[in-house]
Amino acid sequence: MAQQSRRAFLKSAAAFGGALALPSHSRASNSLPLLRAMPSLAQIAPPGYQETPVWSYATDGAAAVPGPELRLKAGQRVTRRLVNDLPQATAVHWHGIRIENAMDGAAPLTQAPVPPGQTFDYDFVAPDPGTYWYHAHNHSMEQVARGLAGPLIVEDRRPWLGEQGAATRELTLVLDDWLLTRDATIVEDRWHDLHAASHAGRLGNTVSVNGKAYPEYAIRPGERLRLRLINTATARIMRIGLPGLSPRLVALDGHPVVPRSAETVTLGPAQRADVVIDAALDPERPAALLLDPGRGDWVDIASFSYRGDPVTPTASDVMPLPSWGTLPAPDLSNPQQERLLMEGGAMRGMDGAMYQGEQMDFRELASRGMVWAFNGVAHGMDEPMFRAPLGRTVRMQLSNRTAWPHAIHLHGHHFTVLSRNGSKDPHRDVRDTILMGPDEEAEIAFVADNPGRWMVHCHMLAHQKAGMMAWFEVS
Ligand SMILES: [Cu+2]
Structure with a gap:
C-alpha cells in the first residue's frame, strides 16, 4: 500500500516538472498510527431524526464527525498514515500548521490525491502552539461538506491551564x-x-x-x-x-x-x-x-x-497565552509588494479573466464553472501568482471588488494584518485566514520563510472551486 501511494506521489512530482522534493519522511513503517477516511453515520440532526450518512475520519476507534481530536505538544511530530476508504481520491491538509511543503496535503500542488484503497504517510513537526484543524483538500467543497474535518490541538509550550488568571x-x-x-x-x-x-x-x-x-x-x-x-x-x-x-x-x-x-x-x-x-x-x-x-x-x-460545586471565581485579568516565539517579524523597510485583487461573482461579475491559459469573457468562464478570479486569473494553477525569495518579507494588498465576503487563506505561513480600509489595524493580529467584507481592502505582511509551493485561496470552498484559487512559490 505504501509503495503504491509513493508511486502516485512520484507521478504528481513528474506532473509538476519534477520540481517537488520527495517527502523526507515517507519511510516504510508499518507502525504509523492510522487516520482512516471512510463513510459512516452521524447523528447531526436533532434526536428524532435519522442518522446522516457522512464521510468522516477515524483513528483507533469509530469514525466520528468531527474527526478525532489530534493533540500534541509544540515541536512534536504528527505522524499519521492516511488510509483512503472513500469512493473518491482524497488528501489531508493540516490547516494553519507552518508545515514542510510535501506534507501540506494540498492536492494536486504538493501531492497527488490518494486514490481509493491507497495510503499516504504524513509525518511533520507542528512548530507553533494553538488551535488548528485538519480537513480534506481534494474535491474540498464536497469532501469537507460531507464531514471530513477534525480538530488539531497543539498544546501550549509553557503551562497555562491552571495558572493564576488562566482557565482551569x-x-x-x-x-x-x-x-x-x-x-x-x-x-x-x-x-x-x-x-x-x-x-x-x-x-x-x-x-x-x-x-x-x-x-x-x-x-x-x-x-x-x-x-x-x-x-x-x-x-x-x-x-x-x-x-x-x-x-x-x-x-x-x-x-x-x-x-x-x-x-x-x-x-x-x-x-x-x-x-x-x-x-x-x-x-x-x-x-x-x-x-x-x-x-x-x-x-x-x-x-x-x-453542575457541581461552585468554584471561587478568578478575580484577576485573564493571563495571556505564552507567546509562540517561533514566528519571524516581517521586515517592512523593504518588502516585496504583492497584490490580490478579487473579482467576479453575482451582482458584479467581471469583464473576463484568464482560465487555463485563455482569456475568456464572463459568460464563457461561467460555462466552465468559473465565476471568480484573483488578479484576473480564474483558478490559476499553471503559474504561481508570485515568487518570493526565501526569507523575504512579502507585503500584500488585498482588494475585495466583489459583492460578497471571502475568507482568504495562505498555506504554510501566518501573516500580520497591517491595515483595514486604509486604517492601521490596532491589534496587528497574526492569522492564516483573513475574512474580507464586500469592497474591503486590507494589507498583510509575512516573512516567506517556508520553501515550497503554497496555495492561496478562498475558504468559502465553492468560491475556491469556482476560481478563487492560486499559489505562490518560496525558494
Ligand atoms: Cu470567497
Missing part, C-alpha cells in the same frame, strides 16, 4: 454547517451549483457544534474556561455570542493575542478563536453559545448547564 479547563467546539434534506441526508445534487458558488457559497440549514445539534456542556458555577472555537463550515460565517460569560479573546487562528473582551466573535470559514469565559456563580442564570445567522436574530446553538 478547556473545551474544543467545532462549528459546522450542513445542507440536509428532510430525511437528514446530505443534499447530493448540488455539488456543482453555480448559483451558490457565485453567491455566498454552499450555505447549509443545520448548524452543529461538535457534530451535534444543540449539545449541552456541563460547567461549574464560577469556573473559568477556555473555548477553542473552530469554524469548519464550507461557507457559513459564524458570528458567535456568549452573553453573560464575559468572553475574552486570547488567540486567533492559533496565534496568541493580548487578551481583549469580545462581545461577539466572528469566524469566517477555517478561522479559529480561543476565548476565555467566566461562568456565573448563580446556577439559575442560563448560559448559551449563540449564533447570529445574519440579521441579528441570535439563536442558541449550544447550551451550558451548571
Whole structure:
C-alpha cells in the first residue's frame, strides 16, 4: 500500500516538472498510527431524526464527525498514515500548521490525491502552539461538506491551564454547517451549483457544534474556561455570542493575542478563536453559545448547564497565552509588494479573466464553472501568482471588488494584518485566514520563510472551486 501511494506521489512530482522534493519522511513503517477516511453515520440532526450518512475520519476507534481530536505538544511530530476508504481520491491538509511543503496535503500542488484503497504517510513537526484543524483538500467543497474535518490541538509550550488568571479547563467546539434534506441526508445534487458558488457559497440549514445539534456542556458555577472555537463550515460565517460569560479573546487562528473582551466573535470559514469565559456563580442564570445567522436574530446553538460545586471565581485579568516565539517579524523597510485583487461573482461579475491559459469573457468562464478570479486569473494553477525569495518579507494588498465576503487563506505561513480600509489595524493580529467584507481592502505582511509551493485561496470552498484559487512559490 505504501509503495503504491509513493508511486502516485512520484507521478504528481513528474506532473509538476519534477520540481517537488520527495517527502523526507515517507519511510516504510508499518507502525504509523492510522487516520482512516471512510463513510459512516452521524447523528447531526436533532434526536428524532435519522442518522446522516457522512464521510468522516477515524483513528483507533469509530469514525466520528468531527474527526478525532489530534493533540500534541509544540515541536512534536504528527505522524499519521492516511488510509483512503472513500469512493473518491482524497488528501489531508493540516490547516494553519507552518508545515514542510510535501506534507501540506494540498492536492494536486504538493501531492497527488490518494486514490481509493491507497495510503499516504504524513509525518511533520507542528512548530507553533494553538488551535488548528485538519480537513480534506481534494474535491474540498464536497469532501469537507460531507464531514471530513477534525480538530488539531497543539498544546501550549509553557503551562497555562491552571495558572493564576488562566482557565482551569478547556473545551474544543467545532462549528459546522450542513445542507440536509428532510430525511437528514446530505443534499447530493448540488455539488456543482453555480448559483451558490457565485453567491455566498454552499450555505447549509443545520448548524452543529461538535457534530451535534444543540449539545449541552456541563460547567461549574464560577469556573473559568477556555473555548477553542473552530469554524469548519464550507461557507457559513459564524458570528458567535456568549452573553453573560464575559468572553475574552486570547488567540486567533492559533496565534496568541493580548487578551481583549469580545462581545461577539466572528469566524469566517477555517478561522479559529480561543476565548476565555467566566461562568456565573448563580446556577439559575442560563448560559448559551449563540449564533447570529445574519440579521441579528441570535439563536442558541449550544447550551451550558451548571453542575457541581461552585468554584471561587478568578478575580484577576485573564493571563495571556505564552507567546509562540517561533514566528519571524516581517521586515517592512523593504518588502516585496504583492497584490490580490478579487473579482467576479453575482451582482458584479467581471469583464473576463484568464482560465487555463485563455482569456475568456464572463459568460464563457461561467460555462466552465468559473465565476471568480484573483488578479484576473480564474483558478490559476499553471503559474504561481508570485515568487518570493526565501526569507523575504512579502507585503500584500488585498482588494475585495466583489459583492460578497471571502475568507482568504495562505498555506504554510501566518501573516500580520497591517491595515483595514486604509486604517492601521490596532491589534496587528497574526492569522492564516483573513475574512474580507464586500469592497474591503486590507494589507498583510509575512516573512516567506517556508520553501515550497503554497496555495492561496478562498475558504468559502465553492468560491475556491469556482476560481478563487492560486499559489505562490518560496525558494
Ligand atoms: Cu470567497
